[in-house]
Amino acid sequence: MKKQLTNIILAGAAPDTGNHGVTALALSLLSALDKRGLQQATVLDNGGSMRLGELLSLHYRTLALKPGKRFYQPNNMHQVRMRQMFGLPSPILSAIKNADAVLDVSGGDSFTDMYGPARFEQITVPKLMAIDSGVPLILLPQTYGPYQFTKTRRIARKILKAAHLAYARDEDSYKNLQTLLGDDFDPQKHRLGVDLAFGLPCVGGDNTPDDLPVGINVSGLLWHDAAAATEQFGLKADYKQSLIQFALKILEDTNKDILLVPHVRPSGGSECDLVASRAFKLAIPSEYRDRIQIEENANSPELLKGTISNTCWFTGARMHATIAALSTGVPVCNMAYSMKAKGVFASCGQQEQVFDLRKNSTDQVVSALFASFNQRRKTKAELAFSLSNAKRVWVQQMNDISYALDEPKEKLEVVYA
Known part of the structure; x- marks a missing residue:
């Protein structure tokens, strides 16, 4: 039997940014995995100390992993990354090592150098920490690229090659992923999916006819x-x-x-x-x-x-x-x-x-x-x-992500959104 993800780290979807599109990614994932037996989720955000969070009655804990120049802060991502490189302890590194997997969505569209080098580093540090901790990295459906520079292409290729699973959220990104990886492209782990937000719960809508604004x-x-x-x-x-x-x-x-x-x-x-x-x-x-x-x-x-x-x-x-x-x-x-x-x-x-x-x-x-x-x-x-087809793909990808750590030995029971 596949091992079900019951204890995860979620990166790249901090619910405290004010961007409801990014929060939607976190909520879509947590609600889907909650229905599939998730027991514990830790969401990397921009806050202070470890604390409890809640989205739509889904409970999770948060850990801050913040960018910026305040290197002296224990939750500054550059300090945490340095501590990892020198074998020093950190609560965030301990949380990563104890997780079944790190699931990373890069805000949906930020795994690119289009927004500048600082943003690219901010997006890639959690991925590299997971890889160097020996913890499976699952790249949730997202856009890959564009990558304008040789260095960023090299880093992106390293991450995609090392990932346990990597989903593109559309055909164009899937082709970019194939081109970037070349001979290292593996259709068993490099897959085509749909954006997580297709499964976001909807509250208050009835979509009645044409008198709407x-x-x-x-x-x-x-x-x-x-x-x-x-x-x-x-x-x-x-x-x-x-x-x-x-x-x-x-x-x-x-x-x-x-x-x-x-x-x-x-x-x-x-x-x-x-x-x-x-x-x-x-x-x-x-x-x-x-x-x-x-x-x-x-x-x-x-x-x-x-x-x-x-x-x-x-x-x-x-x-x-x-x-x-x-x-x-x-x-x-x-x-x-x-x-x-x-x-x-x-x-x-x-x-x-x-x-x-x-x-x-x-x-x-x-x-x-x-x-x-x-x-x-x-x-x-x-x-x-x-x-209807996009939603079928969404359901299947969430099933596969939930049971992600071993190759399937039997057909999975479908869990509907």
């Missing part, structure tokens, strides 16, 4: 310092003007109201969607503002998913805001600023609903968004058909 996620990452975002991601379209002009077309040409759904909240700091949503509303002429509402009370991933499920059509640049729509059958398009979106949408046959801000002008993005909105009934029917 248009949903928009305003990304604080792209809104607050538009010039920096344009330079960092190579945007061709003006993100702010794309959203404003599209919203005006909805307000002027239809009777639809607009619901703004922030997905990164105040603790998200300079990337806060709530602040960006308020600024967006003020950028709309005053005569239309009473038709724009901001969802300020849904303060957890499952509540946000329920809110998004109660829109007639949805758009946003935040990946997990749009996955919340995809996974509840809401017609949705993604305003992409990287490669990650198209592959995830393709897992539901919706790759044509990704509009790349790097390749299209502002006018082209606005036209594409409005065309997508107008064909929402057709898209909804297509999505209803393709979504």
